[in-house]
Amino acid sequence: MVAHQAATPLHQGHDEDSAKRRQIVKGARAVFLELGFDGASMGEIARAAGVSKGTLYVYFADKNSLFCETIEQESVAQGMLAFDFTVARDVETTLKAFGAAYIQALCNPRGASAIRTVMAIAERMPEIGQRYYERVIANSLGRFVSYLELQVQAGTLVIDDCNLAAGQFTKLCQATLFLPFIFQMTDSPSPERIADVVDSATRMFLAAYRPSATTPVMPD
Amino acid sequence: MVAHQAATPLHQGHDEDSAKRRQIVKGARAVFLELGFDGASMGEIARAAGVSKGTLYVYFADKNSLFCETIEQESVAQGMLAFDFTVARDVETTLKAFGAAYIQALCNPRGASAIRTVMAIAERMPEIGQRYYERVIANSLGRFVSYLELQVQAGTLVIDDCNLAAGQFTKLCQATLFLPFIFQMTDSPSPERIADVVDSATRMFLAAYRPSATTPVMPD
Amino acid sequence: MVAHQAATPLHQGHDEDSAKRRQIVKGARAVFLELGFDGASMGEIARAAGVSKGTLYVYFADKNSLFCETIEQESVAQGMLAFDFTVARDVETTLKAFGAAYIQALCNPRGASAIRTVMAIAERMPEIGQRYYERVIANSLGRFVSYLELQVQAGTLVIDDCNLAAGQFTKLCQATLFLPFIFQMTDSPSPERIADVVDSATRMFLAAYRPSATTPVMPD
Amino acid sequence: MVAHQAATPLHQGHDEDSAKRRQIVKGARAVFLELGFDGASMGEIARAAGVSKGTLYVYFADKNSLFCETIEQESVAQGMLAFDFTVARDVETTLKAFGAAYIQALCNPRGASAIRTVMAIAERMPEIGQRYYERVIANSLGRFVSYLELQVQAGTLVIDDCNLAAGQFTKLCQATLFLPFIFQMTDSPSPERIADVVDSATRMFLAAYRPSATTPVMPD
DNA sequence: CATGAATGAGGATTCATTCAT
DNA sequence: CATGAATGAATCCTCATTCAT
Helix, strand or coil: CCCCCCCCCCCCHHHCCCHHHHHHHHHHHHHHHHHHHHHCCHHHHHHHHCCCHHHHHHHCCCHHHHHHHHHHHHHHHHHHCCCCCCCCCCHHHHHHHHHHHHHHHHCCHHHHHHHHHHHHHCCCCHHHHHHHHHHHHHHHHHHHHHHHHHHHHHCCCCCCCHHHHHHHHHHHHHCCCHHHHHCCCCCCCCHHHHHHHHHHHHHHHHHHHCCCCCCCCCCC | CCCCCCCCCCCCCCCCCCHHHHHHHHHHHHHHHHHHHHHCCHHHHHHHHCCCHHHHHHHCCCHHHHHHHHHHHHHHHHCCCCCCCCCCCCHHHHHHHHHHHHHHHHCCHHHHHHHHHHHHHHCCCHHHHHHHHHHHHHHHHHHHHHHHHHHHHHCCCCCCCHHHHHHHHHHHHHCCCHHHHHCCCCCCCCHHHHHHHHHHHHHHHHHHHCCCCCCCCCCC | CCCCCCCCCCCCHHHCCCHHHHHHHHHHHHHHHHHHHHHCCHHHHHHHHCCCHHHHHHHCCCHHHHHHHHHHHHHHHHHHCCCCCCCCCCHHHHHHHHHHHHHHHHCCHHHHHHHHHHHHHHCCCHHHHHHHHHHHHHHHHHHHHHHHHHHHHHCCCCCCCHHHHHHHHHHHHHCCCHHHHHCCCCCCCCHHHHHHHHHHHHHHHHHHHCCCCCCCCCCC | CCCCCCCCCCCCCCCCCCHHHHHHHHHHHHHHHHHHHHHCCHHHHHHHHCCCHHHHHHHCCCHHHHHHHHHHHHHHHHCCCCCCCCCCCCHHHHHHHHHHHHHHHHCCHHHHHHHHHHHHHHCCCHHHHHHHHHHHHHHHHHHHHHHHHHHHHHCCCCCCCHHHHHHHHHHHHHCCCHHHHHCCCCCCCCHHHHHHHHHHHHHHHHHHHCCCCCCCCCCC
16 A cells, blocks of 8 residues: 555664654553553643654554554563563473462563453454454464473473463463453452462363373363 | 333432433443443443433443442453352362352453453553452452361361462463454364363362362472 | 303313422422523423423413513512511611512522523513513512602602612612623622622612701702 | 734743733623623624634633623723822822712623623622722722822821722712713713712812811811 | 644533433 | 433533644
């Protein structure tokens, strides 16, 4: 669409990745995550970013575009915060560390804001929901899935459907923690509480997927 | 039109549960769940309900009140609270039935809309989030907790923390189903897919909490 | 216009002076005087009068009519509160008593409300302003004028223009009292303060209009 | 249109005294004084001012603020505060000139509208009434009081309470003029009528407060 | 490019008035 | 006659967007 304005290499400035642009997105992120898409006003964003309202429209076509880009970058930033599965440790320790890191990322104000904001807009703007899922959730989950597959190959775990197993573990870690938090019943859970829940999740997970005398997950 | 609904007491007004009030809530539900709290306008709601804008304010103090009532009625209507644990069956069957019902309520467009909408507004209006959590989530989960406690007393299950166990089971049932759905990656999961995931969840749950030769949840 | 609906003497009820009508006007007075014409709502008036909103329109064509009638009756009521000049006393005492009564009627919340309310609407509804002036102000002033004329005839006072003199005395009595009060700078002035100001006014008035060695009002 | 007003500093914005701001106040004055605070709508004001509704809110926080500023500028503009007491003349001439100027400012349509409008709103919004009294009435009266005090020091007048005396004089000048006018009984009084009333007021005032053989204000 | 003043459509809410019961 | 539910026009105010400088 906007492609190939070709002959003007000079002053392309706002096309991709100028400092101003990053500055705007940074301000927008703060405001969008705090107030949601509808609650955020372009004026507030301009103030937060330290630019004029007009400048917003130099870099972004409209509020929607700015929101999309903001969420994208937030996604990337969150995706970055990925757990390092490569460090060799026993499975139980790895699961516990991953689970705790995962919950800590999920149940803090910033993570919650992003999820809330995207989830809210997903009905009206499905592509945004999809992009966020792919970049953040599928991404971080995917790396966990790979880890599980590696363990299966190594014979450390016995798993039929690693995607399902990965989902089960992360969900187990959320038990009693995520919903009360996201619905504003409590502040972020304490590290101790997280450790307890993750321990229990790990036990259940290993009870189900660790090769033992009898594999109770495949009954009969 | 609405004349002579026979047994209706005269002039019960807009106090609690008139036909008009239900009509308004019905219209509001459609609009709120489609567009979210901010996206929905009172004008749109009035049109959807087939009443004038002014009438909205005869029955509800403001947009907030209408939203709260709508969301609560939606939850009740959805049967999230309605699963019948009292019918005597073996634990495994009950868990599977409950899990399937739970996921079906959660992962259909109506359920997703309600959750999305409330979650979205919870940041700016925590009371709404809290109220929803208490009345809908805690309530439905509470009945499951009671069921588990009964089983523990009966010796059918061995559970240390029934709240945690209840959260674990419902979360397990969501694995691979809820997030892709809520972020608009897929349509509602098929009954077969739900059954598979719930089966796996039930197996893990029972492996952890069913009294057996060795109780694997209490390791070492 | 509405005259001669002739043949229906029965149930004419609201035509002139039923109890309901008085009840409505009473409620309306309270609300109009407290909130002004625009600030008063028909709903509030209905509540204050203890009738339904619909009933208001049985007795009065619209808000304007109700307001007019309310002000009329208030005028009458205030006009009633007329000072009794007939009791024979010396002029000085009479002036002081009248002055004090006048200021007390003017500088209390009810009097101020009426004046404010009528004054405010006089621009948009001049007839109301005129009617109020005639019934309340001219009325009470007129009786004072007559008193002065009597004194002139009796030789007690020497006044060229009794209308002017009457206005001068009542205005003198207001000095430093009325404006701060009507602009909400102070509560009603104390009887002592009123007495002081009225005393001074009386002195100035008599100095100007009492026959003495030289009549200073007619100089040169 | 408004371009190049030459010496205007760039970007002075809407902070204090821009042309747009004056334009808005001008339109607001017309509408407020004609219709009163409640009767005036922001839409009407925008139209009268030749700007958009939104622009109103760029320069003023809300209807209240716009009203306050309008009323204050109106008072100032009207020259109520502007009478020059410093020009040396004899007391009698000064009083007559001041009295006439005062009544002319008070009893013309603009002055009446301002007073009516503020008085009307003073009941519901006392701060507005108070602010108007302080800035306009007390201010203009205060300069008269100072003048009187100067005369007392000079021995030209003998006055115990100069505040009271100032109020008395201005009130005397209003006799038979202000009330009929403000209640829409008559148009603005003619200069001749004003002169007559002010002459009489001046005579009464000087009879009471000019040092003479006998000071008639301190009777018997 | 950057600005911020200006816009006008749209939102929530109120209220005088009507009308079926 | 009395009611009060229903109406819809009108109000104040917000905000995404544009444009002259």
